[in-house]
Amino acid sequence: MKKLINSPETVVDEMLDGMVAAHPEYVRRLEGTQVLVRADAPVDGAVAVVSGGGSGHEPSHAGYLGEGMLAGAAAGEVFTSPTADEFEAMIREVDGGEGVLCVVKNYEGDVMNFDTAAEMAEMEGVEVRQVVVDDDVAVEDSLYTSGRRGVAGTVLVHKCAGAKAAAGGSLDEVAEVAEKVVDNVGTMGTALTSCVTPEKGEPTFDLGDDEIELGIGIHGEPGVERTEHTSADEITEHLTERVLEDLDLDDGQEVVTIVNGMGGTPLMELYVVNRRLQELMDDHGLETWDAWVGDYMTSLDMMGCSVTVCAVDDELKELLAAPADTPALTR
Amino acid sequence: MKKLINSPETVVDEMLDGMVAAHPEYVRRLEGTQVLVRADAPVDGAVAVVSGGGSGHEPSHAGYLGEGMLAGAAAGEVFTSPTADEFEAMIREVDGGEGVLCVVKNYEGDVMNFDTAAEMAEMEGVEVRQVVVDDDVAVEDSLYTSGRRGVAGTVLVHKCAGAKAAAGGSLDEVAEVAEKVVDNVGTMGTALTSCVTPEKGEPTFDLGDDEIELGIGIHGEPGVERTEHTSADEITEHLTERVLEDLDLDDGQEVVTIVNGMGGTPLMELYVVNRRLQELMDDHGLETWDAWVGDYMTSLDMMGCSVTVCAVDDELKELLAAPADTPALTR
Missing domain, CATH: 3.30.1180.20 (Dihydroxyacetone kinase; domain 2)
Incomplete structure (x- = not known):
């Protein structure tokens, strides 16, 4: 099967560089990582909403970086969770003093690594909340997941939580609207x-x-x-x-x-x-x-x-x- | 090869209905035709920019209907020009009194049918101009074209001409910026x-x-x-x-x-x-x-x-x- 890539080893790295080259007014890359953040991050005085996961779901998640949606998006290798270190680096970079909401698609790797990252960031004084998205009604448990999987409904969570954060919502309030989307x-x-x-x-x-x-x-x-x-x-x-x-x-x-x-x-x-x-x-x-x-x-x-x-x-x-x-x- | 369609005979018709169902605030369908126009067409006192051609190039062209871009988009069957009658119906529907610019990708069927439609509309008192886009540098003549083909650069013509029309440009001025894009x-x-x-x-x-x-x-x-x-x-x-x-x-x-x-x-x-x-x-x-x-x-x-x-x-x-x-x- 043919692809427009240079090699499987470099495809995610090169994609991220290609995104930054296309949208420097929206995104920048956190040096030494596969994390993209809003070009103007951190936004002081606002809750930051972040997400991430394995690559291969583009435009999710980095395509949603910017005003009114995400402050950070961590990209793992294809279909592979980013590490806890990458998640933590993202959380610390985008925190504007009001805390960070992590929107996590329900896959075991993502959930585990976001959990560890949140603990690490909290030890550094960043307030962190997590919302796990599990909108896929097809299966209860599957190859990579306990419970239902997080799929396209996640983008609605990004939109609503990001808008609430942009409107000055507190971390509790932003987490609450994210949960409301997940529930519905x-x-x-x-x-x-x-x-x-x-x-x-x-x-x-x-x-x-x-x-x-x-x-x-x-x-x-x-x-x-x-x-x-x-x-x-x-x-x-x-x-x-x-x-x-x-x-x-x-x-x-x-x-x-x-x-x-x-x-x-x-x-x-x-x-x-x-x-x-x-x-x-x-x-x-x-x-x-x-x-x-x-x-x-x-x-x-x-x-x-x-x-x-x-x-x-x-x-x-x-x-x-x-x-x-x-x-x-x-x- | 599998497709998410019901039948080759109905796919264009159903796609158009699906577009209207998705975007009623942007587009409406001209009854009895495969023409979509801006929901608020005609916009009085502004030049209308229209385009169209065979289907299969989505989001071109109906995806660009709305403020600042296109006023009308005629959809032929897959890879087949709309008829002159459909083009004419579109031109007459969107004319707001300041004339209509047709952005035509350089394919023989589209050029011929847009020509005929322009003549018919002019006989009905609508001022019409045409700009032919031929941005494909690969070939001089090809299967469906004398001269170079019109491809993705067409969308830049839609954007610039539509913006000029929205800014109150005359038909001459709108045609001129469209030609400027084509030349560059x-x-x-x-x-x-x-x-x-x-x-x-x-x-x-x-x-x-x-x-x-x-x-x-x-x-x-x-x-x-x-x-x-x-x-x-x-x-x-x-x-x-x-x-x-x-x-x-x-x-x-x-x-x-x-x-x-x-x-x-x-x-x-x-x-x-x-x-x-x-x-x-x-x-x-x-x-x-x-x-x-x-x-x-x-x-x-x-x-x-x-x-x-x-x-x-x-x-x-x-x-x-x-x-x-x-x-x-x-x-």
Whole structure:
């Protein structure tokens, strides 16, 4: 499988340099690390929201660095958690005196290393909170996770927590809105093809020409069910129904939806999925307040998508609509 | 090859409905057509900038509908020009009394149908101008084109012309800045894989596991040269040198660069390309004023990218930095 890279060993490092070269007004690299922070970090007097994890999910997370979203993003090697040292260096760099909220996708490596980093940073006098995102409704436990996985819904946590921090929220308040998003969001994904990691150079699971995987994660792990490839409408129905079963929303509830591309899926197809998704929202008596369509949390070059639904109230709507100025998301 | 669609016959129609369902605040569909226009069109007292062409290049062009960019975008079937009637319906719908600038990518079908549409609209009293974009430096004549093809540089034309129109420019002035971009922009692309059209369901050209195509267009036509797959750096060098030879810029010239994904390439790889691109700008004594990295003008699910360089002066910089509020680009 061909890739536009120089070598598996240098791809993350070179990607980070390429991001800084593209967006020097937004991001800078913390010397000697794979951590990117907001160009103007630390922002004195504001809570800093940070995230991070293995690479391969671009634009997550460094694409969301900037005003109104993230203050720091630590990049591990592909699908591999950054070290606790890198997380700690990030936390200390971005602290503006009001504390740091870590938004952690629920993978064992990330959770463990963020935990250690938080302890280390606290010993240095930085107040740290963590919120673990586990929006994937497909599985309870999986290859890399106890409990549910954190996937595309994480970006909504970045947006809301970042907006609350920008509005002067305290660390408690920022953590509280992050938890509110986590409590109200569900996601499920499908793969038409496996991703190909730079290291391995071939698909991480085999999938026939007429098969798809339902309930996939974002690390090349197979899904929970393999089924015959079918129409976009049927796939959308399956994903959406599973998410809605999990959320169990009241009639008339306002929601934000995401059709998230996995990296190799054309935008054309994501809009076809969104068409059916919005019909289903109508059928269920739900009111779509905003619909996101695009690549937010990818899995390298995987073809496929995930559907996210998040119930929103006035507070979350205000935070979602608040200004954000980042390479990958602007409001 | 698997796709997230319902059928090749309905994919464009359903994509358009999915776009309207996602972005009703930005776009509406002109009944009985495949034309999307700005939700608030016509904007009285402003020149309207429109574009369009075959589908498969998303977010081009409807993703750029909104304040500061396009007023209308006509979508043909995949890789097929919209009809003159559709173009004319669009032109008449968006005219706010100050005339309409058509930004036409240089393909025979688009040029012919836009010509006919302009004549028809003019007979109805609408003042129409056309600017033909031909930024692809790879080929003089090709499968669908006399002269050079219009590719990713087109988006810079949308941005500058749209900003000039929003600033109250006359039709002459808007056309003039569009021509200025066309005169100063060059692009060249590479494919690691062929795209797969919904209709055909298989690659439009065959490419070995260790081969790439250089000088590809955006319609599944093969490139001008087939070569061995090599490193991202070498590919970037080849594309960039060809573009710079064509532009022949003075030392110290300010430029905007684009690393444009063809639809199936992860953002990670585009940033790796951008890293080398910016080193090359330095080597050539060029000053990158802004660097765009992402999917702007795609070719369905093709893996690959194009490199665009556009020389900018104070006028173009002001227009590029001016506000834009569209689904795919916000400034």
